Amino acid sequence: ETAPDPAITELQPWQQYLGEGVDARPYGFPSEHEAHVVRRNVPWLTADATSSVNFTPLHELDGIITPNGLCFERHHGGIAELDPGSYRLMINGLVDSPLVFTMQDLLRFPRENRVHFLECAANSGMEWRGAQLNGCQFTHGMIHNVMYTGVPLRLLLEEAGVRTSAAWILAEGADASGMTRSIPLEKALDDCLVAFKMNGEALRPEQGYPVRLVVPGWEGNMWVKWLRRIEVGDQPWHHREETSKYTDLLPDGRARRFTWEMDAKSVITSPSPQAPIPHGPGPMVLTGLAWSGRGTIPRVDVTLDGGVTWTEARMSGPSFDKSLHRFYHDFVWDGRPMLLQSRAHDSTGYVQPTKDALREIRGENSIYHNNGIQTWAVNESGVAENVEIS
Ligand code: MTE
Ligand code: CO
Missing domain, CATH: 2.60.40.650 (Immunoglobulin-like)
Structure with missing residues (x-):
């Protein structure tokens, strides 16, 4: 005969009073017992939190979808807090008619739903020379996987009318870092999305509210957040994030460039x-x-x-x-x-x-x-x- 289990035989606190009613939590949070399941950073990695990264707690999650509040964050100039009322997306450069879209304009184009991972090219970067960080949150947590709702970039480019000489686009962010990346036109016309929803709800400010670019399978840096402008051109722009950063220095001192696709x-x-x-x-x-x-x-x-x-x-x-x-x-x-x-x-x-x-x-x-x-x-x-x- 075993001793009685108080977890079964004793009245538990939550059985002795009525719980909070509906509307006590109009936007829900996880149980207080899950408070340890959070994004975390590695303080020595960067000098400043506004140009830094934190990591998805992969070790606590299951299934394939990353909850919005746990998607790792990578900002070069902090979180921009845009007002959707004054949101504008410009398409200019080698197009027949330069266009500006408001949020309402974007919502009148046919939209698609797709689940994609975003992995920062620097994910596992600290492990290049040997085992370093003790946890998959830190070794592999610069990744999230979300169902995006957005307008195919192709439809917006077609609306502006891409000139035959065009071969590249430049995507530009509205944050203080004004981050830019060159993307081949072929990819832009293939499967890129101008996304405004993640897992059904509005993008979180950390993830680029109200609009971010989704560049499926390609390194996270190209997924410009707070997307404000797409310039169409005939060659890449050779900006910071595709020259001194996000290139791979080889043993002979040369660097691989334009290594966009994330390998298995x-x-x-x-x-x-x-x-x-x-x-x-x-x-x-x-x-x-x-x-x-x-x-x-x-x-x-x-x-x-x-x-x-x-x-x-x-x-x-x-x-x-x-x-x-x-x-x-x-x-x-x-x-x-x-x-x-x-x-x-x-x-x-x-x-x-x-x-x-x-x-x-x-x-x-x-x-x-x-x-x-x-x-x-x-x-x-x-x-x-x-x-x-x-
Ligand atoms: N877009 C803008 N405007 N500003 C940024 O700092 N960081 C890039 C990219 N897009 C960045 C940006 C980098 S390096 C990555 S890995 C992803 O956004 C991170 O997206 P997340 O914050 O949703 O994880
Ligand atoms: Co990155």
């Missing part, structure tokens, strides 16, 4: 350093995320022994193009230490490389575009740590 990548989100195994040996669930800027993820492999043996993981949830995919591996843990890794295969047949294989080609000078395989070492107590093995 994956990470085990639990167990991970911030999400140790809370129980002993026995049945357990391993889970993680995989994505590719080139398509979908038909397959993810996982290993518990540092790559000696691989098993195909179980995918669960919708498989959208250029979106996060969720995988699981359900197994019986024998209680012995593990070296956990995941390896993504994308729909083009590309397989996620090891960090060593990446460094062989790219050297050690890079920051951007690190899609190498991540290793977590788990000890007998279920505590996980960021390590590298070769």
